[in-house]
Amino acid sequence: MFDIDATENNENRFYKDTFTKTSADRRKKLWDVAIDEFSAKGYSATNINDIARKAGVSIGAMYSYFASKEDLFLTIVEQGYLLLEMILKNMAEESEDIFDFFRRALLASREYALKYPKLNQIYLDLTTQSLSSMSVRLSNKMEAVTTQHYRNFFAQAKEKGLVRSDLDERAMSFLLDSICVMYQFSFSSEYYKERMKLFLGDEEYNDIETVESHLQAYIHTMIAKS
């Protein structure tokens, strides 16, 4: 996952050249530790000296890799975004139509959240007002990509006559993505986990796949030409 080469051509990288020259092991370790810390404590409360020590990297090296704590944070986030982007791209390519895409998106939201809970906690942090100054520094906004996917699938669906003719595609895209985002967070932070439990009850919470297929079915009803 954390393969630095993937971002090497990225024009706005938040790490210094030096970072590409360290061993992949070192980079991996740093990432792991940084994600642990940032996800658990949030950006502000995270101590970059702690990260360095736990990763077995000197604080001096740290600052030769990243210009600041903020840049370390953004590097982590960017990397996670790239991963998510790839997942989305694959998903879009494999999806037959908008219904299939949403089904896959819902599934992926859950799986991605469960596979990378800490990364997701960090994203949640990033949506926070206090970190908004950072999120603007991230050019490859997830939403830009997602929006495009929805746009394409709705265009195709309209052509094929799969969806209601009176559909406001943008509003609907916004709605569908919102559902996915909330679903994703519902597996990420304690807060949203607790919230989901309250809504679903223990029974349904433990049979999440059924819940998910219901959600998907409702969405189908909502969108599909009757």
Add this chain to the structure above:
Amino acid sequence: MFDIDATENNENRFYKDTFTKTSADRRKKLWDVAIDEFSAKGYSATNINDIARKAGVSIGAMYSYFASKEDLFLTIVEQGYLLLEMILKNMAEESEDIFDFFRRALLASREYALKYPKLNQIYLDLTTQSLSSMSVRLSNKMEAVTTQHYRNFFAQAKEKGLVRSDLDERAMSFLLDSICVMYQFSFSSEYYKERMKLFLGDEEYNDIETVESHLQAYIHTMIAKS
């Protein structure tokens, strides 16, 4: 809004008795400043000494009102929760059925977010993993209230035969509330505002009421007996 009497009977208050004894002006000023700071900087990065100074209150007085920075934060949040709870209660009472309730909920989400953007930014913060230890201290979880409203309205709707008979009410409640939460946040933090703009485009973004009525219509389709 920030009338301390409203919480006086609240069993788990996060402020000390002394706070009830200061002038309402002083309390109001403190609220305002605290919300400003916490919403702009997040919990961790907010300086309680700054709040005190900007509110024209000595730091000593500050600590005679609240046992800790955390308690000041929770007092702010609790107060906002109480307000939202009241809004929800009124809404529930005035709503005719589940469709009406959702329509109102969507509207209220937007209006509340626009009226108290800073408070909403603070809530967003609270859903963050790093503040999860605080959110558990807030017993009167918004979600518990919301869940109940949905449960009641769906029970009523089933009785009246308004909704599809195969409806998984809990999954649906979760879905509807998720939509409202995301909608609310979409007017709160810069991040979500930006995201909404990307999805809706400038045109629709500026005609938000139409978007909202579309969303509501889709939900109707999804739930109502065809």
Add this chain to the structure above:
Amino acid sequence: MFDIDATENNENRFYKDTFTKTSADRRKKLWDVAIDEFSAKGYSATNINDIARKAGVSIGAMYSYFASKEDLFLTIVEQGYLLLEMILKNMAEESEDIFDFFRRALLASREYALKYPKLNQIYLDLTTQSLSSMSVRLSNKMEAVTTQHYRNFFAQAKEKGLVRSDLDERAMSFLLDSICVMYQFSFSSEYYKERMKLFLGDEEYNDIETVESHLQAYIHTMIAKS
């Protein structure tokens, strides 16, 4: 014990007139709490607001009784000194000779320490360099009284031919009093208790009266005309 009238004529009192006008109960409570706090935490670490609260006295009243934290402390200490002085006076009057006096002094050291452990801990504090500026404010130095008693008894003993003729009475008084002081502290602070245990072992520590009579016997040997 803590009868304020006893000090009323004292020329250098550390309390204000107001203090004599409060109820004896109030005064007693204040004493008790102040001794608790000062003995447990030491002068510096003791919080005068805490004392006030625990004694059920307003901090305002506190400062109407005593000009400062230091004066409260000195009032406590002075009072204890007066008590000790009285004990010493009685002891001196009842003692037949220097041997009897020392025997009683040793006994009284133990009993006084066990009866008023907290007061003794406070005295120990007062011998500390950092509190020396306070101890100079206390006119009725214990030692001045003690010195005089020893002087009288040794004069009497010389006259009666009870003691060795080559005795350096001042050095001996210093020695005897030092023994009493250390013995007294040995029942006061944890530190000296522990130390005594190490020297005596569990067995003797639990049969302290025998140890005490041995000590007394040794001193007799040292002083008495052979």
Add this chain to the structure above:
Amino acid sequence: MFDIDATENNENRFYKDTFTKTSADRRKKLWDVAIDEFSAKGYSATNINDIARKAGVSIGAMYSYFASKEDLFLTIVEQGYLLLEMILKNMAEESEDIFDFFRRALLASREYALKYPKLNQIYLDLTTQSLSSMSVRLSNKMEAVTTQHYRNFFAQAKEKGLVRSDLDERAMSFLLDSICVMYQFSFSSEYYKERMKLFLGDEEYNDIETVESHLQAYIHTMIAKS
């Protein structure tokens, strides 16, 4: 005196590794200042930031050397203990018998107190009830060492028939050490200095060596087989 190497093998050190890596000059300066401050103001009233500033060390460095103010304090104390222990060990080795040992102990008490008055003031502080929690952290209690020396010398003396056959050695050791402790403090804090003056008068106070030899002679009388 303040050679850090002396404690390097000490298993319970209260300083961090980093402290061993600074220059000896820096360490020395820090020690000097810390002893000055702690001895003059007592533990509680001493400000660690003051110490840092006066020693020309940043507060950050301070906390990279010691985990807390308490640990700085204990490091100082421990170091002094080690020194005293060494003095005691040498003394014990050079002493011919219990009489010689006590004579030397008395002398050393005075000399050590006069050479390191501030260190001794700090020890006095440590015997205070409020610092008892700290004294328990110091495992190598002076008294344990001292007790052993007395035990050995009394055993030897009994074998050689130098002392009274009815001697309670433990009580006697306690007595002798108590005398030394008080004698030592008599040269350390203002309080005890003043007290000694009161007992001895100016004349004898200024001829302390004679007083000391008298004390020693009395002890001899007390212990030796007549």
Add this chain to the structure above:
DNA sequence: TATGAATGAGTGTTCATTCAT
């Protein structure tokens, strides 16, 4: 006179960042 809310300088400690080695 009694109250206790208010004050604000001060405390122990943290941490992003620098820089000599």
Add this chain to the structure above:
DNA sequence: CATGAATGAACACTCATTCAT
């Protein structure tokens, strides 16, 4: 380059004392 000791502003919180009521 890498290291990690060093920096010092900043922080959450305390407490002796004041003063309006």
